[in-house]
Amino acid sequence: GENVEQHPSTLSVQEGDSAVIKCTYSDSASNYFPWYKQELGKRPQLIIDIRSNVGEKKDQRIAVTLNKTAKHFSLHITETQPEDSAVYFCAASYDKVIFGPGTSLSVIP
Amino acid sequence: KAGVTQTPRYLIKTRGQQVTLSCSPISGHRSVSWYQQTPGQGLQFLFEYFSETQRNKGNFPGRFSGRQFSNSRSEMNVSTLELGDSALYLCASSPKTGGFSGNTIYFGEGSWLTVV
Numbered sequence: 001g002e003n004v005e006q007h008p009s010t011l012s013v014q015e016g017d018s019a020v021i022k023c024t025y026s027d028s029a030s031n032y033f034p035w036y037k038q039e040l041g042k043r044p045q046l047i048i049d050i051r052s053n054v055g056e057k058k059d060q061r062i063a064v065t066l067n068k069t070a071k072h073f074s075l076h077i078t079e080t081q082p083e084d085s086a087v088y089f090c091a092a093s094y095d096k097v098i099f100g101p102g103t104s105l106s107v108i109p
Numbered sequence: 110k111a112g113v114t115q116t117p118r119y120l121i122k123t124r125g126q127q128v129t130l131s132c133s134p135i136s137g138h139r140s141v142s143w144y145q146q147t148p149g150q151g152l153q154f155l156f157e158y159f160s161e162t163q164r165n166k167g168n169f170p171g172r173f174s175g176r177q178f179s180n181s182r183s184e185m186n187v188s189t190l191e192l193g194d195s196a197l198y199l200c201a202s203s204p205k206t207g208g209f210s211g212n213t214i215y216f217g218e219g220s221w222l223t224v225v
Contacts, residue, residue, distance in 0.1 A: 034213065043199065043216040044152070089152060096165040097142070097201075097214055101151035 002027040004092050006100030014108050019077045021103045023090035026071070030092040033066060033073050038102075039086045047088075048075070080107045111136065113202050113217035121223045127188040130220045134181050134202030140164075141183040142214060143175060146197040155198075158183055159205075190224045197221050 003026040013019050025033075031052040036044035050057045050064045050073065057064050061080075066073040073092075077084055085107045090100040114133040122128050134141050143155040154167035158177035175185040181202075187194055201214040 032212070036216075043218050045216070046213055049213065093212070096154060096157060098154060099144075099152040 002030075002092070002094075002096075002098045004090060004098050004100040006090050006103055008103060009101065010104045010106075012106045012108060013080050015080060015082060017080055019080055019084070019105055019107075021075045021088055021090065021105075022072065023074065023092075023100050024070075024072050025092035025098075027092065027094055027098075028071065029094040030071075032093040033064070034091050034093070034097070035064060035075050036089045036091065036099075037086045038089065044089060077105075080105075082107050082109050113200055113215055115198075115200050115217040115220050117220060118218065119221045119223075121225060122190050123225055124190055124192060126190050127186060128190060128222060129184055129186045130198055130200075130222075132183045132185075132200030132202075132217060134183070134200075135215055138202035138204050138215075139181050140203045140205060140212075140214075141177055141181065142201045142203075143183070143185050144199045144201065145169070146199055146219070147195075152199065155185065187222075192224050195222060195224045 006023045034049035037047045038044040048062050050066050061078045063076045087102045087104050089102050091097050116131045140159045142157040144152045146152050157165045161177045172188045177183045197219045199219045200217045203212050203214045205212045
């Protein structure tokens, strides 16, 4: 069945450094790749997404890249801040949205 | 516009009992999906409903079921509860069905189920 892998499972960075989270997906039909951020005790919220006809998308300090051939996509956060600390989920979607297992990001002040 | 609303927020049940969780989607959204979230297991897809029809189903036993009403509100039911069913159950709504490109799903706050 469809599967999304996500690495690393935990990530700790110093404030101001960059953070990178990588995902791979198995269903080559996937054409939409959203990223969600879930703060402790709160609902997952969409932070950025990318469609299969685009290789890269940027929104302020957040960027996503997609390599459809390799079935890889990544989230890049630059100039990290303590409020970026959360669990991040990648997802791949064709006829249903399948999530990766999540990455717990800690930004150390 | 009101967000996705889930009730109840917290509940405790005993093994063997059954539970029904409710979800009201964002106004105008016709698709409702359900996910189970447990520590270490991430967000596991349960099923999706669109226009009162189940469109997709995840790999969960038949004890997990759901339905959608004509006003797009959805319920999920878990029968014969087991300890391992303890989890956060998240409902998500979207304007269109499933994973159409760019079809963002919006989550509710979830229902915390504890089975003792």
